[in-house]
Amino acid sequence: MxxxxxxxxxxxxxxxxxxxxxxxxxxxxxxxxxxxxxxxxxxxxxxxxxxxxxxxxxxxxxxxxxxxxxxxxxxxxxxxxxxxxxxxxxxxxxxxxxxxxxxxxxxxxxxxxMLSGEYDAREAVLTIRSGAGGVDASDWAEMLMRMYIRWAEKKGHKVEIYDTSYAEEAGIKSATLVIHGEYTYGTLSVEQGAHRLVRISPFDNQGRRQTSFAEVEVLPVVEQTDHIDIPDTDIRVDVFRSSGPGGQSVNTTDSAVRITHLPTNIVVTCQNEKSQLQNRASAMRVLQAKLLEKKRAEERAELDALGAGGNASWGNQMRSYVLHPYQMVKDLRTNYEVNDPQKVLDGDLDGFLEAGIRWRMSEQQKKD
Missing domain, CATH: 1.20.58.410 (Release factor)
Structure with a gap:
């Protein structure tokens, strides 16, 4: 041999x-x-x-x-x-x-x-929001949503889209989806942060290059053992008709639900189910996940203030996707990069996910 x-x-x-x-x-x-x-x-x-x-x-x-x-x-x-x-x-x-x-x-x-965190084994709640960049940013947010859905499909994970807020011209303002499957939260948690796209804008009739941003938030699905109590007096529930692209109504009943958590002003919307009760239950699960993450962030901040840990923030911009003047996707934390953006946008994320998880483990070991 x-x-x-x-x-x-x-x-x-x-x-x-x-x-x-x-x-x-x-x-x-x-x-x-x-x-x-x-x-x-x-x-x-x-x-x-x-x-x-x-x-x-x-x-x-x-x-x-x-x-x-x-x-x-x-x-x-x-x-x-x-x-x-x-x-x-x-x-x-x-x-x-x-x-x-x-x-x-x-x-x-x-x-x-390496996924040994308290919530790593859970399923993931992803929220994608368009950022700076106008209509290109809305289009970019929808491209990211497609990327994560394609990744999940390749892994055999079921995806539920809880809410989609469509932009007027193209793309989406925001979307919330749940990716079912063991360890999907731990795996996808390294995707949290700002994703930057550089390309020739398909919406610019002069064919100029455009930089746009979208934000990805990743939370663990809340389980009953988490004890996130939300009194009825702390929420306001509004119902309305579900809407699709261009603001068109997709059903004739007020089945969509918007829940506002009054103490924090966190707003969650769900319109994927035909039943108002089902949408309310789904929206409450997302609200609980957001409140759980807020609680965890506050606990981390307290520890950091006591000198028990470093800055838990991942920073703002974490990955660049360049389609022009050259082709490259690069993670700015790990320096992992590939020269085939289309493959990445079609859901080939494993290299970035593995590099991100290894990087996070290395950063944690430095703090320890």
């Missing part, structure tokens, strides 16, 4: 060994048996909500354990693959392709082990 291949396998062995220490497959096996016992109890479904949590966790732990064991088996088999290739004298292209795929999967799992 060539020295560089042996070195690569040794490197993967070290990485996978570290992952196994963190994930602890023996402990995962014990948890699977415990959850299987609970799932087999006929009385479990007396409490459907608890039953759903048990079966969901069982499925997730079983899947993670199967993935970890599969990677271990594939890595153990790699030396045999290269030996067979040498013996048969047919070249090692297939073995090298398997090594490349295995490295990518192990590195992706390594990144997942």
């Amino acid at each position: 060539r020295p560089e291949i042996s070195a690569s396998l040794d490197d993967l062995e070290t990485t996978l060994g570290t992952i196994e220490k963190v994930m602890d497959p023996d402990e995962m096996s014990d948890r699977v048996r415990e959850l299987e016992t609970q799932a087999a109890d006929p009385s479990l479904w007396d409490d459907p909500e608890h039953a759903q949590k048990v079966t969901s966790e069982l499925s997730n732990v079983q899947g993670s354990l199967k993935k970890l064991r599969g990677l271990r088996q594939r890595l153990d088999d790699m030396p045999v693959l290269f030996e067979l290739a040498e013996e048969e004298g047919e070249g090692d292209e297939l073995a090298l392709a398997e090594l490349k795929d295995l490295r990518e999967e192990i590195e992706a799992l390594e990144v997942k082990t």
Whole structure:
């Protein structure tokens, strides 16, 4: 076996060994048996909500354990693959392709082990708002919404669009969507900040270059255990008819709901459901997520004031997408970049997400 291949396998062995220490497959096996016992109890479904949590966790732990064991088996088999290739004298292209795929999967799992924050395993609430740049910014906000939806679809995650506020000429003023799936909050939380687009404006009849901005906010979906109490006296609820592009009404009943949290003046709108009750419930979930994040931000500020941590802000502009005069997408925190913006805008975000998660881990270690 060539020295560089042996070195690569040794490197993967070290990485996978570290992952196994963190994930602890023996402990995962014990948890699977415990959850299987609970799932087999006929009385479990007396409490459907608890039953759903048990079966969901069982499925997730079983899947993670199967993935970890599969990677271990594939890595153990790699030396045999290269030996067979040498013996048969047919070249090692297939073995090298398997090594490349295995490295990518192990590195992706390594990144997942870095998602150990209190809320990282939860689903994500994304809010996208157009910023400076006029109609180009509204169009840019809609392009970003499409990018995240495409990313979620590629990962097999369900997306619910809670609210879309359309701009008059093109694009959107804002949109709120929930991306369902384990660890979607932890994964997408590194997307928070201002995204900058540079291109020849399709809305400028003189064909001039335009810079526009959109803001992305990422919050964890709130669970019942979070204890975010919102008294009825603290909110104002307004109902209206759902609207589509150009302000046109999309139904004939006042089913859309706008909730204003009076103490903070936070406003949440939901109009994706036909039922006013369903829209109110969805809007309350988003409001709770925003209040939970506000509470967390206040706690971080208190710790920072006591010298317990650095500045938690990610800064304003975090990524640039340049379509003219050259083609490039670059993350300004990690310096990760690609020269195919269209691929990124079609949802190919994994490289940026992994680089962002590694960068965040590195920054946290510096503070510690």
